[in-house]
Amino acid sequence: MKIKEMSKEDLEMISFDDLAYMILVESKKKLKINDLFKKVCDLKGLSDAVFENKIADFFEVLTTDQRFYMLDNGLWDLKERHTNKIKINTSELEEDEEDDELLEDEEEVEMEEEEEDIFYEHDETDDEAEDDLKDLVIIDENEEETDNL
Numbered sequence: 297m298k299i300k301e302m303s304k305e306d307l308e309m310i311s312f313d314d315l316a317y318m319i320l321v322e323s324k325k326k327l328k329i330n331d332l333f334k335k336v337c338d339l340k341g342l343s344d345a346v347f348e349n350k351i352a353d354f355f356e357v358l359t360t361d362q363r364f365y366m367l368d369n370g371l372w373d374l375k376e377r378h379t380n381k382i383k384i385n386t387s388e389l390e391e392d393e394e395d396d397e398l399l400e401d402e403e404e405v406e407m408e409e410e411e412e413d414i415f416y417e418h419d420e421t422d423d424e425a426e427d428d429l430k431d432l433v434i435i436d437e438n439e440e441e442t443d444n445l
Contacts, residue, residue, distance in 0.1 A: 298322060299339065307339050312350075313357045315339060316364070317374070326371035329355055 299307075299318055307315070315336050320327065327335075333354045337347045358364045358372060365375040 304341065308341075312336050312354055313361050313363075316354075316358065316372075320364075320372070320374050326367060326373040328370055329358065329372055332372055 299315075299322060302310075310318075312333075316332055319332060319335050319339075330351070333351055334347060336354070337343075337350075342350075359366070363375055365373050365378050367373060
């Protein structure tokens with residue numbers, strides 16, 4: 297149903313964002329937020345004071361509603377009229393994958409070398425630890441209590 301065919305009661309029941317959507321669909325134009333909200337207020341029969349008090353809320357509604365799209369020049373349009381074109385250079389992706397594979401191979405070699413170092417270091421520390429423990433005397437708790445008396 298077109299906006300012009302709607303009764304005043306029907307227009308009053310429609311939310312601001314739904315009415316803005318209908319306006320943009322029918323007009324097939326991009327509009328500044330002030331112009332769009334002014335049309336919404338006029339259709340709903342709202343005063344200029346309401347326009348001034350509600351414009352910030354209307355802006356917030358448009359920014360959160362996924363149907364609307366704000367263009368660089370401050371105009372608002374329907375998101376469905378705009379597409380995001382992303383160009384992917386596949387040759388760069390292939391180079392990145394090759395670089396990633398080389399890095400993974402280098403990391404594996406480094407990890408193997410570190411593991412070998414840890415193994416050898418562990419052997420050396422075991423001998424040192426045994427030397428440190430040969431002077432250690434173990435005292436039973438019961439023996440300690442009798443010695444203190």
